[in-house]
Amino acid sequence: MYTHTRANHVTDDHAAQALTHMGIKGKKSGMSPKQEVDAEREVVMMITDMVGYSRITSQMTPEEVRDFVIEYHHNLAEVIKKKRFEPVEIEPSAGDGALIVFGKRVGENAAQMCRRALAAAxxxxxAIEQERVASTRMGLFMGHIVEAQIGGKTAKFGTGFAAASRLEELCDYFGTSLLMDRDVAALQDEERSSLVNIGKVTPQNLSHPIHLLSVYKPGLHRLPPDVDQTMLNDFIGLKNEAVDLFCGNEKLSLQPDFPKVRNKLGQAEKLFQQMSGTMDIATERVLEYIRDTPYPGEDFRRLGMKIYDSKRDPLGVRLFHLSKELLKAIDIEFYNALVVETGWESCFALEWHNQGDEIITINQKADGIYYIDRGTVISQDGEGQVLATLGSGNIFGEMAYFSKDRRRNATVVAATDVVLRKISNDDFEKFPVIQKIFKRIASRRQEESPV
Structure with missing residues (x-):
């Protein structure tokens, strides 16, 4: 049995008396109320959870569930309860999970304890890859716990249980069986070269971020056992460098730089595909975040990726609002094309431009259409006179596309740092209904701006 509490460590008179009043006693009975609760100790907590337990057991009889669960925990213990990992305690939960606590040996420091815990993980x-244990997610977190007796059973209390549980839950989102926090990772030695930075994340129900790391080794993370180690090392180096740029690093004076992150993660993803024949889900999650949020929000440096946040409206919804505003009507064909059938959205490639950058030049051949995700641009005639100012949510470049010679009839300059989404002429021509929408928008705006 285990739980967690946000209260201060239960060592003062009031806390001990309250526990005594509730019938909760420390292991050493007969002690004074102030000593009823065991001393605080530093441990590594591993929360595990079987993947697909409900689905697997849904058609079983109670006896079959019992036998299945007993076998699962037997197999789990067979891997973990080894002399080289001790001292370790395993407390099965209701069927599909367990709390595993790694303590310190006599004279041992936190680093040695963390290394044993990760080696066990x-x-x-x-064992999971070899199907000796059912597919299981693991979250490792270093923290402090105290213990007390409740109804004759020992209960563990500590704020770290919530974090370890969130780490385990995030394994599925990031496509891994193992996640650890930065404190566990920082104390590694032999496995340091295998550690991969996943990102800084604030999960649901936590008010603070967790720095996530995992281990990429031959035979894990969908990597073949005979993977080229040099290529794997290159991937790990690129991935770690990219995630440092993604999160920012105050010690290294690094600010989040999403354009560089996207480029480096793109290189890392190509390496991973060469090694495994598949995509690295954790890398895709960060790239997906950048596609949805191509610039760091105000609290990004502090909280990182907020997994629980509702996303912004998709590009199709935003373009539909724009077309509705400009065309003063709701067209069901446009709605279906923009909001329902969204395959075209992936053709809009992200571009970042600094203030003062010339994005398109008058008389150039048109090579695409732009959507302003963030920032402001101005269009100018050949004399440098400002023709229009366009902000977030607007498009430009569509008029040149629909002109006879397809040449730009204005220059567009970034008035601020801007994030744009651009669709090329070739991709644009694959979507006739989208062309129809943009053509009507271009016609409507003809009198307002010649961009």
Whole structure:
């Protein structure tokens, strides 16, 4: 049995008396109320959870569920309860999970404890890959716990249980069986070269971020056992460098730089595909975040990726609002094309431009149409006179596309730092209804701006 509490450590008179009043006693009975609760100790908590437990057991009889769960926990213990990982305690939960606590040996420091815990987690990850243990997610977190007796059973209390549980839950989102926090990772030695920075995340129900790391080794993370180690090392280096740029690093004076992050993660993803024949889900999650939010929000440096946040309206919804505003009507054909059938959205490639950058030049051949995701641009005639100012949510470049010679009839300059989404002529021509929408918008705006 285990729980967690946000209260201060229960060592003062009031806390001990309250526990005594509730019938909760420390392991050493007969002690004074102030000593009823065991001393605080530093541990590594591993929360595990079987993947697909409800689906697997849904058609089983109670006896079959019992036998299945007993076998699962037997297999789990067979991997973890080894002399080289001790001292370790395993407390099964209601069927599909367990709390595993790694304590310190006599004279041992936190680093040695963390290394044993990660070694056990890696062994378990390999056992899962080899199907000796049912597919299981693991979250490792270093923190402090105290213990007390409740109804004759020992209960563990500590704020770290919530974080370890969130780490386990995030494994599915990031496509891994193992996540650890930065404190566990920072104390590694032999496995340091295998550590991969996943990102800084604030999960649901937590008010603070967790720095996520995992281990990429041959035979894990969909990598073949005989993977080219040099290529794997290159991937790990690129991925870690990219995620540092993504999160920002005050110690290294690094500010989040999404354009560079996207380029480096793109290179890392190509390496991973060469090694495994598939995509690295954790890398895709960061790239997906950048596609949806191509610039750091005000609290990004502090909280990182907020997994629980509702996303902004998709590009199609935003363009539909724009067409509705400009055309003063709701067209069901446009709605279906923009909001329902959204395959075209992936053709809009992100571009970042600094203030003062010339994005398109008058008389140039048109090579695409732009959507302003963030920032402001101005259009100018050949004399440098400002013709129009366009902000977030607007499009430009569509008029040149629909002109006879397809040449730009204005220059567009970034009035601020801007994030744009551009669709090329070739991609644009694949979507006739989208062309129809933009053509009507271009006609409507003809009198307002010649961009």
């Amino acid at each position: 890696i062994d378990l990850a390999y």
